[in-house]
Amino acid sequence: MSLLMSAWPILVWVLLALVVLSALFFLAKGDRRAFAQLLGLVACFLIGALLMEFMLFMAARMSRTGGVQGTPVLGDGTRQLLQTIANPRSITAPPLSMAAVAAYSVPLSYLWLAVTWVLHLHGGGKSGAGKKKKPAKASGKSRKA
Numbered sequence: 001m002s003l004l005m006s007a008w009p010i011l012v013w014v015l016l017a018l019v020v021l022s023a024l025f026f027l028a029k030g031d032r033r034a035f036a037q038l039l040g041l042v043a044c045f046l047i048g049a050l051l052m053e054f055m056l057f058m059a060a061r062m063s064r065t066g067g068v069q070g071t072p073v074l075g076d077g078t079r080q081l082l083q084t085i086a087n088p089r090s091i092t093a094p095p096l097s098m099a100a101v102a103a104y105s106v107p108l109s110y111l112w113l114a115v116t117w118v119l120h121l122h123g124g125g126k127s128g129a130g131k132k133k134k135p136a137k138a139s140g141k142s143r144k145a
Contacts, residue, residue, distance in 0.1 A: 019109075019113060026038065029120075031120050038113075049077065049081055090103035
């Protein structure tokens, strides 16, 4: 567990690099399905970031103090989400807590990335092989003869 906790920030950064490199590769190869899978992964992160922004905003609005805590700044929720994901202590958080869900998202993202690559490699070289070819029509000269 200590090895995993020490390597955790590197795993998070490598995941980000793999997603970006995979997206560029899939765009270069023209594999729209695999690129759409990666966009789904990015959409999940964006939804999580928006939910964190909303929760921080609502917590600031509901707080009774009128100080700095009461005025939320746009981006604080996303920053907190990124810090929670990259924090190695999130692995040992209680199940179903915000930190645990953020920590579990990293291995699930690696799994999602692996499935995307398997789908790309499985369906990669068959761009025109699956389509049926129509028989060529005979020219007018051969029909008359």
